[in-house]
Structures are given as structure tokens and as C-alpha cells.
Amino acid sequence: MQQSLGAGDIPTSFVAHDGEQFLGTVSLIVCDEEARPQYTPWIAALWVEPEHRRGGIGASLVDRAAEFAFGTGASRIYLLSRERRRAYYEGLGWTVLEADAPEPGLHILVRDSGKGLA
Template identity: 45%
Template sequence: MTDRTIVVSDLRDAPHFFGTVANRIWRSWWEPRGFPLSHITGLLEESLADGAESLCLVAHAGDRFVGTASVIASDLEERPNLTPWVAAVWVDPPFRGLGIGGDIVLKAACAALDTGAGAVHLCALPGKRAFYERLGWRLDEKDVGADRLEVFSMHRT
């Protein structure tokens, strides 16, 4: 029987999801801005290197891709001094509303804080505020940049 339990893996331990993760991130955030797929595959490859600052998590049910979230050094050019960031949070539509998005966001935040950072950051469009605040993220700033992004943080306790 196929195992349908959803688990979250480091992409280094589940590299066969590389293409799917790259595709989802590209289609959601980079293709609309005219970037080629190779732009995101290059960034994602950096997270596979030993000792990399970045990390990509993938949620999957056996070989079925479910969702992804990343930890990256820098995500917002208006806030170059803040690091690290949780970014590229995505759950495939059939799996939404099951708590998976919240789970991978918190796992990514914990991984970032485990590296010794005092705080981890995240930026999102205003429509996502309720989702992140419910997970314990603190709203630090509003109306940042042309996209009027909101900036959140989570702190080591």
C-alpha cells in the first residue's frame, strides 16, 4: 500500500522533488515578473550545498509533492540588514486548509532559529496577515516597498 502520511523533509534528503519545488516557486513568484526558470533553479541549488545558509523544506506524501517553504539569507531589498527569512511558502491547492502550510512555516522558522539567529523574518502581502499572526508571527512593519508588503518576525525564546 502507498504511504500517504505527510512528512516534511529537507530537500537535500528528497532531491527528486527539486524540479517540482522549482516549478511551484517559479510559477508563483518569478515567472510573472519575467524571470526564466533557470533563475530559481540556480537559487534552489544553493540550498543543497553543504553548510549552505539557505534551506528548502518539502512536504510530501510518499512521492506526492504537497508543499514547500525555504529559509534564505535575504528576501527584501528594502531591508538588507534583516536575516534570515522564511520565504516561498507554498501548498498545492488540494492540500490547503489542513494545517500543512502552518506546519512547514513553523518548521522552517525553527530551523532558522536553530542556526543561532535571534529572530527570523518573513514578508507577505497584507492579505496573509491573519494566517501568519495566528502562527505566532509578530507584525513589525506595514507598507514596505512598491508591493506594500508586511514584515513579520519570530524570536528565539
């Protein structure tokens, strides 16, 4: 996995590859929902090449981006998920913060660092 587009700051992206072969990517951004600026940072744009899905690459990308966010001092991170992907993220330790928000069928999920949340 390789980090790009930043030298320790958000936004940044992570790329999974096997040598020269692209496997997938994920981004960590400041805000993915303008109506909720208090929620920051966000996991966004997770993509794994179809022939490499179901092998743990997506989970590894999400975990790497989360570790990076927590390393910058974030105590919580967020993501938007469609209903059909919600169980996937819940299986990775995410919980629904707002259901059907910002619109029906979209959910805001949260993952805590586990360190000193108020």
C-alpha cells in the first residue's frame, strides 16, 4: 500500500498495488457532507478492482486510512454508505451515526479511535 497526495496531511489517498498492478484505492478527506462540518475527517472513494474484490483489500485500505486519521489526532472518522454496503462497514467496526442521512438510503457511519472520547 502506498500513500499519495500529501505529506502527513488530510486530504490524502492510499493505493493498494502488487508491483505495477493497481488493486484499489481509498481517500481521506476533510469533509464529505457540507451540512455536517462538525464531522471530520471522512473516508471516501473506496475502490477495489472487481477481479480483486473479496480478498481483504478494501478492508485493508479502509483500516490504513483510519490508522492515518487517528495518527493525525482524530478521535473519530466518518463515511457515507449506501444501504447495500452498510453491513460491510459494520463488519469492519463502523456504527451508524445517522440513518437515512443526508437522504433515504444513505447513512453516515462513524468509527472511534477508542482513545479518550468525550
